[in-house]
Amino acid sequence: MPRSHPDVVARLRELVIETPSWGYGDSGTRFGTFPQPGRPRDVFERVDDAAEVHRLTGTAGAVALHFPWDAVDDYTQLREHIGHNGLRVGAVNPNLFQDPDFKLGSLTNPDADVRRKAIDHMLECVDIAQELGSTAQSLWLADGTNYPGQDDLRERRRRLLEGLARVYTALPEEQELLVEYKFFEPAFYATDLPDWGTSVLTCQRVGERARVLVDLGHHAQGTNVEQIVAFLADEGRLGGFHFNNRKYADDDLIVGSVNPFELFLIFCELVSSPGPLPRLTIDQSHNIEAKLEAMVLSVVNLQEAYAKALLVDRDALRAAQHAGDVLLGHEILLDAYRGDVRPICAQARAELGAAEDPVTELRHSGYTERIAAQRESHQEITR
Numbered sequence: 001m002p003r004s005h006p007d008v009v010a011r012l013r014e015l016v017i018e019t020p021s022w023g024y025g026d027s028g029t030r031f032g033t034f035p036q037p038g039r040p041r042d043v044f045e046r047v048d049d050a051a052e053v054h055r056l057t058g059t060a061g062a063v064a065l066h067f068p069w070d071a072v073d074d075y076t077q078l079r080e081h082i083g084h085n086g087l088r089v090g091a092v093n094p095n096l097f098q099d100p101d102f103k104l105g106s107l108t109n110p111d112a113d114v115r116r117k118a119i120d121h122m123l124e125c126v127d128i129a130q131e132l133g134s135t136a137q138s139l140w141l142a143d144g145t146n147y148p149g150q151d152d153l154r155e156r157r158r159r160l161l162e163g164l165a166r167v168y169t170a171l172p173e174e175q176e177l178l179v180e181y182k183f184f185e186p187a188f189y190a191t192d193l194p195d196w197g198t199s200v201l202t203c204q205r206v207g208e209r210a211r212v213l214v215d216l217g218h219h220a221q222g223t224n225v226e227q228i229v230a231f232l233a234d235e236g237r238l239g240g241f242h243f244n245n246r247k248y249a250d251d252d253l254i255v256g257s258v259n260p261f262e263l264f265l266i267f268c269e270l271v272s273s274p275g276p277l278p279r280l281t282i283d284q285s286h287n288i289e290a291k292l293e294a295m296v297l298s299v300v301n302l303q304e305a306y307a308k309a310l311l312v313d314r315d316a317l318r319a320a321q322h323a324g325d326v327l328l329g330h331e332i333l334l335d336a337y338r339g340d341v342r343p344i345c346a347q348a349r350a351e352l353g354a355a356e357d358p359v360t361e362l363r364h365s366g367y368t369e370r371i372a373a374q375r376e377s378h379q380e381i382t383r
C-alpha cells in the first residue's frame with residue numbers, strides 16, 4: 001500500500017535540511033563574481049538569511065558552517081545568535097584548500113610541518129564544534145597531484161590515514177567525521193580522496209563514527225549516484241549529502257533543477273533504508289540567480305523529492321521485483337514520480353507555520369529589499 005497523505009505530511013514535518021553559510025555570501029566562477037545587493041557582511045548576517053529560509057520553508061532548521069570563513073572571536077555569541085534565530089548549528093567544515101601552505105596538499109603534504117598545520121586546523125574545528133554544539137566535522141580534502149610522478153600515491157594515502165587517525169582520536173563522542181570525495185578539481189591528475197570507494201575504505205580504517213558524504217556534483221558523467229547511496233547505506237557508512245545539481249562538473253546549481261529524477265531516486269534509496277535519514281546539507285554556489293530565492297527553491301525541491309519517494313508503493317515494488325517483471329517496478333517508481341506533491345508539501349509547510357508558496361512569499365515579503373537597504377548603507381556592523 002502506498003503511504004497515506006497524512007503520513008507523508010507527518011514525515012515531511014520532521015525533515016531537516018542544513019543550509020550552508022557559504023551559500024549566502026558572494027560567490028562566482030573562476031572568471032568573475034556578480035555581487036548581489038544585501039549580501040551578508042559576516043556570519044551573523046549569513047545566519048539571519050538562513051533563518052529567513054527556514055521561516056519560509058519550515059525545513060531548513062540548521063546551518064552548516066565553514067572555517068575560517070565563519071570564524072569569530074566569541075563563539076558563545078554566535079551560538080546564541082543562531083539559537084535566537086530558531087536554528088541550530090549543522091556540520092562544521094574545516095577549510096584545507098586556501099592557505100598557500102597547502103599548495104602541495106594539506107593532510108597529505110610531503111612536508112611534515114604542513115601536515116601538522118592541517119591537523120591543527122582540524123583539531124581547532126573540533127573545539128569550535130564543541131563550543132557551538134555541532135555534532136559533525138565535514139571534511140572535503142582538496143589534496144591531490146597534477147602530474148604523474150609528482151608525489152608517491154601510496155605515501156600520500158598513508159599520510160592521510162595518519163592525519164585522520166590523529167583527528168579522530170580527539171573527536172568527542174557526539175561528533176562524527178564525514179569524509180567527502182571528489183574525482184577532480186583542484187587537482188587534475190590524482191585526487192587523494194577521488195571516489196566513494198576510497199572514502200569508505202578510509203572511514204573503515206579511521207573508526208565507526210567516520211562516514212562518507214556524497215556531494216551530488218562530485219562524480220563523473222553518468223555515474224549512478226543512487227546506487228552509491230544504496231551501497232553506502234547498506235554498509236552503515238552513509239554519513240550524509242551535499243545537495244546541488246550539475247550538468248557537466250561540480251556546477252553547484254539549484255538542487256533538483258537539472259536532474260530532478262536522479263534526486264527522486266536518491267530519496268527512494270533513503271526512504272527504503274532503515275533508521276533515520278542521514279545528514280542532509282545543501283552545498284551550492286549561486287552565481288547569477290537571486291541567492292535567497294535559490295536556497296528556498298532548493299529546499300522546496302528537496303521536500304518534493306522526499307514526498308514523492310514516500311509515495312512509492314513499496315509492497316507492490318517488491319512484489320514486481322521478486323516476480324522478475326522488468327517494467328512493472330519501473331512503472332511503480334514513475335507513478336510516484338509523476339504525482340503532484342505540491343499540495344502535500346504546502347500543507348506540511350503550513351502546519352509548520354511556514355509559507356505555502358515560499359518563493360512567492362519571499363518575493364512579496366520585502367526581506368530582500370530590507371536587507372539591501374540595511375546592509376548597503378555602509379554602516380559599521382555594531383555587535
Ligand code: RM4
Binds near residue numbers: 093140180215250
Ligand atoms: C567543494 C566541496 C566542499 C565545499 C567547497 C566550498 O567543491 O564541495 O564540500 O566545502 O567546495
Ligand code: MN
Binds near residue numbers: 180
Ligand atoms: Mn561539497
Ligand code: MN
Binds near residue numbers: 215217
Ligand atoms: Mn563541490
